[in-house]
Amino acid sequence: MKFSSKTLEKAVEAMSALPSIGKKSALRLVLHLANNKGEKKKRLIEAINALQDELKICKCCHNYADTEICDICNDQARNKKQICVVESVKDVMAIENTMQFSGVYHILGGVISPLEGIGPDELNIDSLLERLKIQEVEELIMAISPTIEGETTIYYVSKLIDDSVSISTIARGVSFGGELEYADELTLGRSIQSRTQYNKSMSL
Amino acid sequence: MKFSSKTLEKAVEAMSALPSIGKKSALRLVLHLANNKGEKKKRLIEAINALQDELKICKCCHNYADTEICDICNDQARNKKQICVVESVKDVMAIENTMQFSGVYHILGGVISPLEGIGPDELNIDSLLERLKIQEVEELIMAISPTIEGETTIYYVSKLIDDSVSISTIARGVSFGGELEYADELTLGRSIQSRTQYNKSMSL
Numbered sequence A, B: 001m002k003f004s005s006k007t008l009e010k011a012v013e014a015m016s017a018l019p020s021i022g023k024k025s026a027l028r029l030v031l032h033l034a035n036n037k038g039e040k041k042k043r044l045i046e047a048i049n050a051l052q053d054e055l056k057i058c059k060c061c062h063n064y065a066d067t068e069i070c071d072i073c074n075d076q077a078r079n080k081k082q083i084c085v086v087e088s089v090k091d092v093m094a095i096e097n098t099m100q101f102s103g104v105y106h107i108l109g110g111v112i113s114p115l116e117g118i119g120p121d122e123l124n125i126d127s128l129l130e131r132l133k134i135q136e137v138e139e140l141i142m143a144i145s146p147t148i149e150g151e152t153t154i155y156y157v158s159k160l161i162d163d164s165v166s167i168s169t170i171a172r173g174v175s176f177g178g179e180l181e182y183a184d185e186l187t188l189g190r191s192i193q194s195r196t197q198y199n200k201s202m203s204l
Helices: A006-016 A022-033 A039-055 A089-098 A126-134 A149-157 A186-194 B005-015 B023-035 B039-053 B088-096 B126-133 B149-161 B185-193
Strands: A079-086 A103-107 A141-142 A165-168 B081-087 B103-107 B139-143 B167-169
Touching: A006 A022, A022 A039, A022 A186, A022 B039, A022 B088, A039 B005, A039 B023, A039 B039, A079 A089, A079 A126, A079 A149, A089 A103, A089 B023, A103 A126, A103 B023, A149 A165, A149 B039, B005 B023, B023 B039, B081 B088, B088 B103, B126 B149, B139 B149, B149 B167
Parallel strands: A079 A103, A079 A141, A141 A165, B081 B103, B081 B139, B139 B167
Antiparallel strands: none
């Protein structure tokens, strides 16, 4: 791509360093910003700066927050005896959107992946064990991706936790709206193993 | 979408105000930036700031540039007697990438579109007429999108220019790699009207 200006070229490069933004998308975004001198650009810069200056990480669950302790951990209505262990902030948002969980969270910050150089020490496992000592916790719900790395992480964490805390994983099975013939064998096999009693009075 | 932090929410809003960035993409970008405290974010902010502070618009052709006059207008090797009139900076880049044009450009900044409130006064038409008075120009190549608005703009500009300057439009026809049966009637009709002599010795 030939640029008429070095400034333009640098902006396109910085923009295309973001995930899923290619050179062409970056160019469109940069030209849009270059045309919009003023409010929109100022707001974007302020917002990106605020990410650095104002965004805090909850000391309890490691979620992003505006305060030392996030709103979910602070909420007295939530069941502190249930901790849902997830990989990332995105997972918390996804589960919150389902409105099916009223406990609290703990964000690991990833899964154990030797190939990517992520060992247990890189994850927020110590602080989880610390929480279990301080808080009275009945159940850990492991809402971790059903991958090799995810399963390894679940196994590793479960080994560190004594039997007074029950550990569960989210159900694996065929998605709603999914067709059986397209489900992979592992998923289908698991969904048969962990079949649930059909409840005639239950509705979707 | 539920956000755990107002800062996060504001950043997602500012990001999703950009074209073709939805809420989910914006969230992914913002979380990526939030995780990358440091270099990447700093570079992006600097680059966006530079768009405001350093990016100039060429006084001659209205292209983005680092100097008062852009590199293309400054290039003595380029044929100043041919001006290619385009809508936007992106079009200049697209034509430059073909390496088929060695003249100079004039960016109108859009096309006449009464529906969007863009009249001739909003476009860089006056400065084009000014250029024609000062420079000796033989040909104006109208590389404008073949839409109703584009055709209107070509017609409007052509009426303002005296007959000493020849005016051409880029060829309209079926794209390379395109199949005839999928071409629309107007394009196909035009491509038959403006058929060109087949040259046996010409290669693609």
